Amino acid sequence: MKIGVPAEVKDNEHRVAMVPAGVDALVRAGHEVMIATDAGMGSGMTDEEFVKAGAKIAPDNPSVYAWADMIVKVKEPMPQEYGLIRKGQIVFTYFHLAASRPLTEAMIKSGATCVAYETIEDRQGRLPLLTPMSEVAGRMAIQQGAKYLEKPMEGRGILLGGVPGVEPAYIVVLGGGIVGANAARIAAGFGANVAVMDVNLDRLRYLDDVMPPNVTTVFSTAYGVHEQVKRADLVIGAVLLSGARAPTLVPRAYLKDMKPGSVIVDVAVDQGGCVETTKPTTHADPIYIVDGVVHYCVANMPGAVGRTSTYALTNATLPYAIRIAEQGVAALAQNDPGFGLGVNVHAGKITCKPVADYFELPYAPLAEVLG
Numbered sequence: 001m002k003i004g005v006p007a008e009v010k011d012n013e014h015r016v017a018m019v020p021a022g023v024d025a026l027v028r029a030g031h032e033v034m035i036a037t038d039a040g041m042g043s044g045m046t047d048e049e050f051v052k053a054g055a056k057i058a059p060d061n062p063s064v065y066a067w068a069d070m071i072v073k074v075k076e077p078m079p080q081e082y083g084l085i086r087k088g089q090i091v092f093t094y095f096h097l098a099a100s101r102p103l104t105e106a107m108i109k110s111g112a113t114c115v116a117y118e119t120i121e122d123r124q125g126r127l128p129l130l131t132p133m134s135e136v137a138g139r140m141a142i143q144q145g146a147k148y149l150e151k152p153m154e155g156r157g158i159l160l161g162g163v164p165g166v167e168p169a170y171i172v173v174l175g176g177g178i179v180g181a182n183a184a185r186i187a188a189g190f191g192a193n194v195a196v197m198d199v200n201l202d203r204l205r206y207l208d209d210v211m212p213p214n215v216t217t218v219f220s221t222a223y224g225v226h227e228q229v230k231r232a233d234l235v236i237g238a239v240l241l242s243g244a245r246a247p248t249l250v251p252r253a254y255l256k257d258m259k260p261g262s263v264i265v266d267v268a269v270d271q272g273g274c275v276e277t278t279k280p281t282t283h284a285d286p287i288y289i290v291d292g293v294v295h296y297c298v299a300n301m302p303g304a305v306g307r308t309s310t311y312a313l314t315n316a317t318l319p320y321a322i323r324i325a326e327q328g329v330a331a332l333a334q335n336d337p338g339f340g341l342g343v344n345v346h347a348g349k350i351t352c353k354p355v356a357d358y359f360e361l362p363y364a365p366l367a368e369v370l371g
Contacts, residue, residue: 001325002032004068006061007039010075010299012283014042014306015313017072017093020053022318027054031325036064042303043310065089072321074313075300076103087111090329092321094118094133096270097344097355098245104359107345113329117317119243119352120342127242129320129342131178132312136302138182138238141265142190144296145171145234148263148287154294156261158233161191168192172228174220174249174274175238176203179267181211183236188212195228225249230257237266237274243344244354245272252276255291262293269297330370340366 003026005018016039023033034056037047047057058064065071065084073093077085079102085091088111095116097104107114117129142160149169151157162168169192173180176198187194188211196211197220198204204217211217218224229235229250235258239246246268255277268274269281277290280299287296302309320339323332333340344352349364356363 002034002067002069003321003325004058004064004071005033005035005039005055006064006071006073006081007036008042008074008303009061009078009080010303013075013300013303015074015303015310016040016043016045016306017074017314017317018050018055018321019043019310019314019318020045020049020055022314022321023050023053023055025318025322026325029322029326032056034058034064034067036061040310043306045310070321070324072317074310075303076100077106079106082106082110085110085112089113090115090324092117092317092324094270095344097352098243098358099270099272101359104345104350104355104361108348108350108361111348112345113343113347114345115324115329115342116243116344116352117342119344120320121242121338123338125338129313129316130240132316133302133309134178134240135182136305136309136312137267138179138236139186140301140305141179141183141236141238141267142171142186142234144286144298144301145236145263145265146190148265148294148296149234149261151261154261154287154289155263156233156259160187160234169233170231171195171234171236172197172232173236173238174225175240175268176200176207176217177238177240179240180236180238181207183238183267184211184215187234188215192234197225197228220249222249226254226257229254230259233259233262235262235264235275237264237268237278239268239274240271241354243341243352245358246274248274248276250275250277252291255293258291258293260292263296264293265296267301269299273297333366333370346370 149155
């Protein structure tokens, strides 16, 4: 199979979807790999390293798309890439389709097979290709929250851990999954007081067992969320519904009761956000203020730490890329139903029910589409 790796075009996206070791593994298996020139520079990987591993270097992204049977990316295709994707081509990346109707419609129109990292499940029902970036984003959420709580950054002027005689920050984490657990652990390490909210009691029991004493677990209700965000210096949005748009847990009406200069970091922005006032921002222009509350809603947070994120991501995605190249999407989906859940669009039809339901578009079960 011909496997293409374009340079990412999203604002300040420094990750790349393949490392030299991945190129080597694919080439050894008899496949060809083409990478857009300088695609790895943001992660500290040169064209020379990729060539040494066996890749061809293309002068630009259009050349990669035109040549490849399968495109392996990090972030969802941007509008300037829609026209480069062709019928029958496999695109393997983070899609987060429920957050964007234009993207969803463009992928339907393309006739491509869209395999979304974020909805592939393993045999235990976990999301193995989402997990590494959730770990990065959860940890980064606290770093960014700490920065934007500083007064020169429009925040309240709060040090997360406080100092002797001065209380630490109060942090509310909405969601106790991978993002939330990583955020809570880092925040606790800074010395903050942390409340993790979730609707899954078993998950809360687990977190209560493994987290340090300055992390409290709280069952999530609309009333409870309102009460918690009133107290919060920093709110982390860490909610995930696989394949679907994130639910709104913090309506705008709650913001008027929050402390002036408090900060929201909505990691769920990729899936539409769990705060009503969330809108995607970029690393170049990361924040905005609504009702006195600072919002940090960068839609590709891990892209800022490209080297760490690239290696963490490709450790998880490479085995799947190899299996797709060896078996093809149809055979792999039949052999591995968890992989099949990652096929969100195929042959012009939506095969991911949460996406179809959200946009009220026709849904076609993958088994029927594949015949």
